[in-house]
Amino acid sequence: MEHTRRDKICDLLRSKIYDREVTVKGWVRTKRDKKTFGFIELNDGSTIRNIQIIVDFATVYGNTLNNLQDQNTFANWKEITTGAAVCITGKLVESPAAGQPVEIQAQKITVYGTADPESYPLQKKGHSLEFLREIAHLRPRTNTFGAVLRIRHAMAYAIHKYFNDNGFYYIHTPIITGSDAEGAGAMFRVTTLNDQQPPKLPDGRVDYTQDFFGKMTNLTVSGQLEAELGAMALSLVYTFGPTFRAENSNTPRHLAEFWMIEPEMAFYDIHDNMDLAEDFLKFLMQYALDHCIDDLEFLNKMYDNELIDRLRSVIASRFERLTYTRAVEILIASGQQWEFPVSWGTDLQAEHERYLVEKHFGKPVILTDYPKDIKAFYMKQNDDGKTVRGMDVLFPKIGEIIGGSQREEDLESLRRRISEMNIPEKDVWWYLDTRRFGTAPHAGFGLGFERLILFVTGMANIRDVIPFPRTPKNAEF
RNA sequence: UCCUCCUUAGCUCAGUUGGUUAGAGCAUCUGACUGUUAAUCAGAGGGCCGCUGGUUCAAGUCCAGCAGGGGGAGCCA
Numbered sequence: 001m002e003h004t005r006r007d008k009i010c011d012l013l014r015s016k017i018y019d020r021e022v023t024v025k026g027w028v029r030t031k032r033d034k035k036t037f038g039f040i041e042l043n044d045g046s047t048i049r050n051i052q053i054i055v056d057f058a059t060v061y062g063n064t065l066n067n068l069q070d071q072n073t074f075a076n077w078k079e080i081t082t083g084a085a086v087c088i089t090g091k092l093v094e095s096p097a098a099g100q101p102v103e104i105q106a107q108k109i110t111v112y113g114t115a116d117p118e119s120y121p122l123q124k125k126g127h128s129l130e131f132l133r134e135i136a137h138l139r140p141r142t143n144t145f146g147a148v149l150r151i152r153h154a155m156a157y158a159i160h161k162y163f164n165d166n167g168f169y170y171i172h173t174p175i176i177t178g179s180d181a182e183g184a185g186a187m188f189r190v191t192t193l194n195d196q197q198p199p200k201l202p203d204g205r206v207d208y209t210q211d212f213f214g215k216m217t218n219l220t221v222s223g224q225l226e227a228e229l230g231a232m233a234l235s236l237v238y239t240f241g242p243t244f245r246a247e248n249s250n251t252p253r254h255l256a257e258f259w260m261i262e263p264e265m266a267f268y269d270i271h272d273n274m275d276l277a278e279d280f281l282k283f284l285m286q287y288a289l290d291h292c293i294d295d296l297e298f299l300n301k302m303y304d305n306e307l308i309d310r311l312r313s314v315i316a317s318r319f320e321r322l323t324y325t326r327a328v329e330i331l332i333a334s335g336q337q338w339e340f341p342v343s344w345g346t347d348l349q350a351e352h353e354r355y356l357v358e359k360h361f362g363k364p365v366i367l368t369d370y371p372k373d374i375k376a377f378y379m380k381q382n383d384d385g386k387t388v389r390g391m392d393v394l395f396p397k398i399g400e401i402i403g404g405s406q407r408e409e410d411l412e413s414l415r416r417r418i419s420e421m422n423i424p425e426k427d428v429w430w431y432l433d434t435r436r437f438g439t440a441p442h443a444g445f446g447l448g449f450e451r452l453i454l455f456v457t458g459m460a461n462i463r464d465v466i467p468f469p470r471t472p473k474n475a476e477f
Numbered sequence: 478u479c480c481u482c483c484u485u486a487g488c489u490c491a492g493u494u495g496g497u498u499a500g501a502g503c504a505u506c507u508g509a510c511u512g513u514u515a516a517u518c519a520g521a522g523g524g525c526c527g528c529u530g531g532u533u534c535a536a537g538u539c540c541a542g543c544a545g546g547g548g549g550a551g552c553c554a
Contacts, residue, residue, distance in 0.1 A: 350549095350551090461547090
């Protein structure tokens with residue numbers, strides 16, 4: 001096939017240099033027939049917008065549709081259906097009609113790949129998100145998923161940019177882990193043992209010393225502990241990678257495989273941690289508004305009329321910071337009827353978080369200083385002996401978007417906590433070593449990437465903000 | 478995992494107290510149309526009514542089980 005340079009549609013739509021030859025390659029969204037000419041709407045993924053191509057049949061085919069009996073002449077035109085991949089060369093001109101700034105007067109059309117209209121599942125009208133999940137291999141070709149995927153990319157890039165520009169180092173933490181000390185949820189086993197006849201110990205249990213790694217291994221549920229090791233040398237680090245939870249969670253906010261961002265900062269206390277989290281989130285939202293406005297406007301129009309206002313409102317607000325204890329007082333004093341009663345010492349339920357964020361304060365909330373018994377072992381204990389320096393950032397619509405804490409840097413306090421929570425010290429000897437050798441105050445947090453994308457896109461279901469969702473009973477594609 | 482709702486044409490959905498041959502819009506196909514833009518107009522084709530079993534003279538409709546999906550909850554990010 002002859003090679004031709006490609007003009008990106010996003011560039012052409014912005015161009016003011018008319019009457020020049022251009023070549024576009026992309027996928028047909030719609031075709032509209034007339035008698036002597038037709039229109040093609042072409043999309044190449046560079047923008048949510050299509051470019052319009054006008055095809056004068058006399059120019060391109062030397063004939064008109066009145067002579068349809070001449071099948072050879074119009075075989076090419078008939079192959080141009082929704083979903084077909086084509087290459088079109090023509091002249092870029094100012095559009096004489098409203099609806100688009102420029103259009104292309106076609107001179108030559110090559111069809112790379114047809115899409116049989118009888119069986120191609122995407123049509124030019126809208127589809128339900130549930131249906132599109134069943135064809136996740138084709139849904140990137142829709143306006144909605146094009147927009148979501150471009151925003152997802154922009155947010156991934158903005159995350160790296162933010163940390164890089166602020167002196168953080170990207171550290172790659174392992175995906176296969178031999179520790180299950182996180183306690184963050186059920187794990188997926190990684191093994192190469194024969195699943196029919198695994199080697200057994202005398203007591204009947206599987207002998208993992210004969211497994212690939214010589215021990216039981218799983219997919220990671222968090223890179224935090226390893227990120228802390230990096231922070232104890234490079235001061236400012238972050239991880240950004242896939243994590244896995246084998247929980248049987250069937251909700252619009254949970255995935256079995258999701259991506260998480262975990263910065264870890266030496267010499268930060270919980271207040272520095274909160275400052276960073278707030279600044280970071282606002283930066284990401286501003287980045288989306290600055291770089292993805294076409295896609296955001298589409299999502300705002302089609303799915304969530306308050307999306308752009310909400311992003312702006314979060315950027316403009318100062319996140320409300322209060323202790324867990326104070327939050328419990330507010331909830332008790334609210335006089336609301338709760339499905340789950342509020343009392344000091346139990347974790348807040350979704351209804352409580354929603355009340356604080358959406359009703360009481362009307363803006364993002366950061367809760368701190370939780371009871372130690374409902375939080376992880378590594379959180380720094382307060383002097384009151386009851387609470388730890390954890391912090392959760394709660395957002396409207398999606399609830400907890402960030403969870404973090406100042407970490408316990410004192411070896412003996414940490415060992416006591418590990419013992420209380422029945423975690424074998426031999427599993428975390430390497431983690432304890434950071435407290436043995438040059439320990440320092442430090443803090444960090446975790447941000448669920450897809451939760452962030454949910455908020456930034458206004459989508460309602462987490463399965464629609466990751467290209468190939470992994471959920472219980474679903475690992476297709 | 479629990480509660481709840483749903484499953485009818487390629488898609489989105491109607492379908493009356495159980496009663497002849499199961500409908501619509503969009504999509505597809507055929508045609509009309511001198512600038513359309515989710516074009517418009519006319520016509521045509523398209524159904525294991527999720528699966529299995531039951532009740533009944535008769536089941537898309539009632540009952541049970543199973544499967545898949547949505548929403549809520551829990552777990553969490």
